[in-house]
Amino acid sequence: MNIAVLLKQVPDTTAKITISDGKVDESSVSKWSMSPYDEYALESGLQLKDATGGKLIAITCGPERAKKMLTDAAAVGADTLIHIPDDGVTDSTHVQKLLAAAVMRFESNVVLCGKQAADTNGGSTGPGVAELIDAVCVTLVSEVNFLEGDFTTIRPSNSGSEKVIVNGLSVFAFDKGSLELRRPNVRGIMMAKKKPIESITSSDLGVDLDSSNVIMNSQTPPPEKPAGQKFEGAEYVNEVVSRLRNEANVI
């Protein structure tokens, strides 16, 4: 089984985001990490690999720095590392086309990804790629198993959660669940350093990136909130509750 895992490198969730000249200043990001939900997709991919004897293909579309994340994925067991240089591509439609083409090029049987990336917070990639490769997609899953030709997974439902079954080419978009993430061992880290990263461009993939009809005007810090009212001591609880009722009208 060929297991494609789509990964994105993002500013670590603990990193401060600063703006300069109307744009997020990437050079000031203190630490770059694999997007948190992607870590669960990768872990589930490794478990599927262990269970089926398959091959795990880690794919990212991003700048040069994202290669480090692919090496990190190799350290825990990714077999093939694919880097698609993003060349300034920001339109999610374009990213989906590139990822979909890479998924097909490696004859993937299943595609795993995070439910959304921690930078754009969109959640478009999993279902969008699924549409382009004519696959079924299940989102917000917490685990995936392969049994007798079918994939079984758990997703949330209105009444709690539900176990669903799909077969054929499938995309699963992961939420943070109860999977325990594995840590690389020394041998894994050493082997990963020697593992080649294959770079595949949009023209290699035969993807024509037409112009985007979405223009980014600016990125700005979040709106400042006026300073709040602060009270010292629990004896002010009644006062605050009455303000919540009379000033804020929320209770």
Place this chain on the structure above:
Amino acid sequence: MNFTIIAETNGDSLHPTTYQLIGAAASMGSNSTVICPNGECASEAAKINGVEKVISATGDCFSVFDGGAWASALSSMCGKMILISASPNGREIGSRIAAKKGIPIIQDVVSMTEGITVSRPIYSGKAMESLTISGSAVISLRPNAFEAALAENDAPINIIDQSADVRISIQEAINKASERLDVTEADIIISGGRGMGTIENFSHLEEIADTVGAAVGASRAVVDEWGMPHRMQVGQTGKTVTPSLYIAVGISGAIQHLAGMRSSKYILAINKDPDAPIFGVADYGIVATWEDAIPALKSALSDLQS
């Protein structure tokens, strides 16, 4: 500019976000077409101001949620500009319709003006981004970010029967352990952090939640270290919430927690550390231990209810 709006329902009634989608479109001068998947709540949708017509989309595929099947069935009913809720299902259907039509999707929009120019939080609210869209697009709107439309209308309803292949089958429904309100649905949330001392002390927050009909949330530390269920986690790797009132108890306010709750309408922070970052985003702050503040809060809120 006329929008196609894909309604979201709770089964028997329209989800409040549907009124907000219609309100947002109306503020741009749109006479909207509202599509009601599974034919649910079409007559309710027809009463909302700003709706020109309702499409009651019937089809066998709507009995199970399969975003691919729903997008296939709905796509041909959609016009050039499509609005949908930025709920998990909305994001999924919207993404597939956009990919099917080869048009962009802009997720989680919180403001929209003529042009069309939209803004949306990025990096979980650590920054905002302004975008201008020319041509067709799908736009998903963040729940509770737009004014709801009023209902004093009487638009016509067309029934379109269109199905598609469903590729997901449900093997087993697993009911949730607690009947507690979900943090993404609640109008008031009371969340606890490491300052609560132990997981058992959350029972005090639950009592308050029961008094005012609130949901109980938790910080990442409580989920990761104390084993609180992840569905309760508010923050960048948990839920992003926008309640009317967010009460943070014993939560210091790590950047990743603030990212998930800072756009709440009002924030009340209770923390014993006067320098806790949570006070930086709070409208009301009380410097106190939870042991002192929570009993007082409980009795004050109970008094209001009676």
